[in-house]
Amino acid sequence: MSSHAYLVDDDEAIRDSLGWLLESRGVACFSYSSAEDFLAAWNPSLAGCILLDIRMDGMSGPELFDALSERGNRLPVIFLTGHGDVPMAVSALKKGAFDFVEKPCNDNELVNRVIEALQLDANQRVAASGADSVNTRISRLTTRERQVMELILAGRLNKVIADELQISMRTVEVHRASLFEKMGVRTAVELAQLLAGKR
Amino acid sequence: MSSHAYLVDDDEAIRDSLGWLLESRGVACFSYSSAEDFLAAWNPSLAGCILLDIRMDGMSGPELFDALSERGNRLPVIFLTGHGDVPMAVSALKKGAFDFVEKPCNDNELVNRVIEALQLDANQRVAASGADSVNTRISRLTTRERQVMELILAGRLNKVIADELQISMRTVEVHRASLFEKMGVRTAVELAQLLAGKR
DNA sequence: CACCACACTGCGGGTTTCCACAATATTCGT
């Protein structure tokens, strides 16, 4: 689960030299000799970044990138190419690649890009963890509590909520209190801020 | 104030042919023969997109791009180049350029990119207008009303707000009511949602 | 069947919010 650079290149010499370079700078590294291999190994819980050669036997770098995107990949991807053209670089970046570098390139520069990518992933991860814990809390609400929450967020008064759900006001109050408790919030305002952006 | 393509290129032949191409496809177009000219003409209320040649006498395309960014430019920028290299394209896109196309290129393709950029700008504009109207409303609040609003959003009860601001509860109620009125909301929850993400 | 989570309800009472009515003080611009 720790942060690694995932290196995908069908040229063993590159894998070795790049792998060694990264390790020597303190970046743990896994190598794959084909896009297919990495795709099989990939799972949503990987952390770090991906270094992808453009031209490879079998599935190409961009194809792998697309496949990973479809599977919900969040890891920053750095494309490596010895024969990159501008349209390819533009297309890769517009699709959300983190970077696109030409080989050969300055070693120092490349490692820096990798470290930036690692940092980005780490940041995204902490940002997402907040959202996750909120979603977890929501998932622990009962159906009724969720319904009541929706209506609270819609600005309805307890009396109105009771009416709309065809239950007594007291019951609404009970649900309200218990969902506040479960969501770890003390007022409706806090609840609204906690869910800002969602729903 | 209407939407235009702003074309900046020091080659008159290009300006003419590109200008004509865009006009023929219904895209209104202004041309500038130097980065300096456009920079002088630029103002924050322009709407549309910018087509920027990379290599020009005097200030270059990327330099103009940076200058515009510093001035808070929001218009999508499409770079045009006859001799673009990959690092330049990568750098431009990572800085937020909308696109980077090589000349000569398929006319149809280019016009499509321009139209996409125009569309993006239009979308950004409607999204921003909402935020603007909210900011306008906030700006119409008095100092006290803003202070009370902050504390309401912090989830404080009126009595606590009164205490923190060293004023009576009644006064807080008055400010509360008038700021709700000015912000066009009826409850604290609505207020919190209206300002979700801000402050 | 006993147990438990969930949904539901009433009562009583304290707290908070909302508002109309009524007033005073300060600042600022004409």
Place this chain on the structure above:
DNA sequence: ACGAATATTGTGGAAACCCGCAGTGTGGTG
């Protein structure tokens, strides 16, 4: 100096909110 906007406060009552206590009913599980 006068009026407008802003800030301030009080009284008092209606409405809404919060909560503990106590109890009913249903569905699912061991």
